[in-house]
Amino acid sequence: MATRFPLERFAQVETPFYYYDLDVLRLTLDTVVREAAKHDFVVHYAVKANANPRLLNEIRQAGLGIDCVSGGEVRCALEHGFDAKKIVFAGVGKSDWEIDLALDADIECLNVESIPEMEVINERAMAKGRVADICLRVNPNVDAHTHQYITTGMEENKFGIGLWEVEAACRRAEELPCINLVGFHFHIGSQITDMSAFQVLCTRVNELLRWAEEHKINLSVVNVGGGLGVDYEHPDEMPLPDFADYFSTFARHLELRSGQQVHFELGRSIVAQCGSLVTKVLYVKKGQKKQFAVVDAGMNDLIRPALYHAYHKIENISSALPVEKYDVVGPVCESSDCFGKEIQLPAVSRGDLIALRSAGAYGETMASRYNLRKFAQGVYSD
Numbered sequence: 001m002a003t004r005f006p007l008e009r010f011a012q013v014e015t016p017f018y019y020y021d022l023d024v025l026r027l028t029l030d031t032v033v034r035e036a037a038k039h040d041f042v043v044h045y046a047v048k049a050n051a052n053p054r055l056l057n058e059i060r061q062a063g064l065g066i067d068c069v070s071g072g073e074v075r076c077a078l079e080h081g082f083d084a085k086k087i088v089f090a091g092v093g094k095s096d097w098e099i100d101l102a103l104d105a106d107i108e109c110l111n112v113e114s115i116p117e118m119e120v121i122n123e124r125a126m127a128k129g130r131v132a133d134i135c136l137r138v139n140p141n142v143d144a145h146t147h148q149y150i151t152t153g154m155e156e157n158k159f160g161i162g163l164w165e166v167e168a169a170c171r172r173a174e175e176l177p178c179i180n181l182v183g184f185h186f187h188i189g190s191q192i193t194d195m196s197a198f199q200v201l202c203t204r205v206n207e208l209l210r211w212a213e214e215h216k217i218n219l220s221v222v223n224v225g226g227g228l229g230v231d232y233e234h235p236d237e238m239p240l241p242d243f244a245d246y247f248s249t250f251a252r253h254l255e256l257r258s259g260q261q262v263h264f265e266l267g268r269s270i271v272a273q274c275g276s277l278v279t280k281v282l283y284v285k286k287g288q289k290k291q292f293a294v295v296d297a298g299m300n301d302l303i304r305p306a307l308y309h310a311y312h313k314i315e316n317i318s319s320a321l322p323v324e325k326y327d328v329v330g331p332v333c334e335s336s337d338c339f340g341k342e343i344q345l346p347a348v349s350r351g352d353l354i355a356l357r358s359a360g361a362y363g364e365t366m367a368s369r370y371n372l373r374k375f376a377q378g379v380y381s382d
């Protein structure tokens, strides 16, 4: 399903704006739900990827839970009608008010990233006469990119509890009266397209599950996080990641004990391909060596290229002229405010609309008002 841009409608809309193709989102959600159900897997959507209310509505209707990394996200999930019992909350630095919010809302689970945090959750739960269900976030020492084990430097990673500390953390959880350890949580990284990284994760998870069983630690939840990547180069040819392959990798490699449920936290793979940032060309600036297409969207609207050198496919959706090469740049006063260099585009003129594709994840949610620019609004295919 390739995104079709309704150009007549776009003519009336102030640029830049985020365009969301809800058919692509629905197809993605249907596929996720169907493929996860084949294995009885539970999926929580990582709302930090995109918290747009229209998208959240579709995601809630599809039956997904929500994975949050801040109190603001927990509040957002509750406000958008998600069942508290489908909300999980991770994050290395939860403030007291965020913990209180999660306890008061009686969410499904807090994913705990250190023993001191566990102790604070225990205290605050005790003050409320509650018991908090928690998962221990374990840093499984898996390199998501090279799929080799890192043998040193785990002290430097701020996320989760190191493997050497798992036993102490489980013992501490047993001692604390208002903490109920229900499972382990893992999250190895993002934009992972090579399934062998997930296979290595499964190996580590299996080792821990075996260890837990030997130590009579009962776990009902095995949360393997998110991180499935999308094809930024081919948003139309490959609008959906291979969810079947992804889920079956875990189904094949995880060695679960009876009563254990596998949870996933997918963000990017659910929303990236349904979104495009649509921007208007303000000026074509010809230099001696190159030409610039100066557009009205900037790094404040979509920071991924500036922040991670991320690639977004750039299309001129107004022109069918022969192609020329452009650096596509925004108006923000930073040299890094550049969406692409030497991009082949049908010849560009002032007023043309340019689409930055696959911008549904970590676009709108990472937008800022830098240079006191406005936030780009949302436009929807329906």
Ligand SMILES: *Cc1c(COP(=O)(O)O)cnc(C)c1O
Binding pocket: 046, 048, 049, 067, 069, 090, 187, 189, 190, 191, 225, 226, 227, 228, 265, 266, 267, 268, 269
């Ligand atoms: C960001 C994040 C996710 C989602 O990652 P994606 O790469 O967008 O799938 C899942 N779990 C946790 C704990 C995260 O921080």
